[in-house]
Amino acid sequence: MPMDLQAGRRSCGVDGAAAAARRVIGALVRAGDISGADMADIADRLNAVADDLEAQAPPLRDRLVNMWRGDGNTRHDPATGPENPIAPPLAYVGRPDGSIESTVTLDLPYQGPPSSVHGGVSALMLDHTLGVANGWAGTSGMTAELTLRYHHLTPLFEPLTVTARQVSVDGRKIRTTGAISANGRPCVTAEGLFIAKYPPRPR
Numbered sequence: 001m002p003m004d005l006q007a008g009r010r011s012c013g014v015d016g017a018a019a020a021a022r023r024v025i026g027a028l029v030r031a032g033d034i035s036g037a038d039m040a041d042i043a044d045r046l047n048a049v050a051d052d053l054e055a056q057a058p059p060l061r062d063r064l065v066n067m068w069r070g071d072g073n074t075r076h077d078p079a080t081g082p083e084n085p086i087a088p089p090l091a092y093v094g095r096p097d098g099s100i101e102s103t104v105t106l107d108l109p110y111q112g113p114p115s116s117v118h119g120g121v122s123a124l125m126l127d128h129t130l131g132v133a134n135g136w137a138g139t140s141g142m143t144a145e146l147t148l149r150y151h152h153l154t155p156l157f158e159p160l161t162v163t164a165r166q167v168s169v170d171g172r173k174i175r176t177t178g179a180i181s182a183n184g185r186p187c188v189t190a191e192g193l194f195i196a197k198y199p200p201r202p203r
């Protein structure tokens, strides 16, 4: 059975709270110190939310076990995770050629050069997308090498296409390629070597 590329997105629960936190992060970076907002009051209110969450947090070990139950795309990772506010989040579809694809528009929290995506954020998205493409193809592994070429600045504020496809499996060595494109033009391309290895899940 194909893996769930959608990471089991939900319309309520922690996904909704994570989406709200993502909005807050974007709004804070947009505001900076030149908005009319009372930042001391905002800090107090955000700290009150964090106090509430921390007071009711499960033991770390329980949460780790909970995060790693089931199969398929994870829900907590920093690239696709619907329950992780720092994830853009990417959402993939499978294509007939065996590749996967996500369309995402990034805003100011992911900025590197002016109005452009930070190179490390591109690396995060490509590492993860290549990893998921391996799972989608049926043989996954851990990143051993990731070679990136930054051809053009990757724009913020407009749709980006993030793609990846498994190219070959030779014993434990898996080779995978991918790209981030804007308006059909590749901005960043990636080649990865993955090694089939599966760290034990927390139990």
Ligand SMILES: CC(C)(COP(=O)(O)OP(=O)(O)OC[C@H]1O[C@@H](n2cnc3c(N)ncnc32)[C@H](O)[C@@H]1OP(=O)(O)O)[C@@H](O)C(=O)NCCC(=O)NCCSC(=O)Cc1ccccc1
Residues within 6 Å of the ligand: 127, 128, 129, 131, 132, 140, 141, 142, 143, 144, 145, 172, 173, 193, 195, 197
């Ligand atoms: C697993 C491995 C990479 C390899 O260790 P072992 O199992 O002990 O491998 P072993 O030494 O037995 O060699 C086997 C064969 O492989 C070869 N080879 C090995 N390495 C290299 C190399 N660098 N370069 C070239 N070749 C290399 C080696 O020569 C040998 O070849 P041979 O058979 O003689 O022809 C280990 O170093 C490690 O855990 N590193 C940390 C990985 C990590 O943290 N990654 C980031 C987190 S994952 C993520 O975020 C992405 C993701 C997202 C979503 C979903 C999924 C993924």
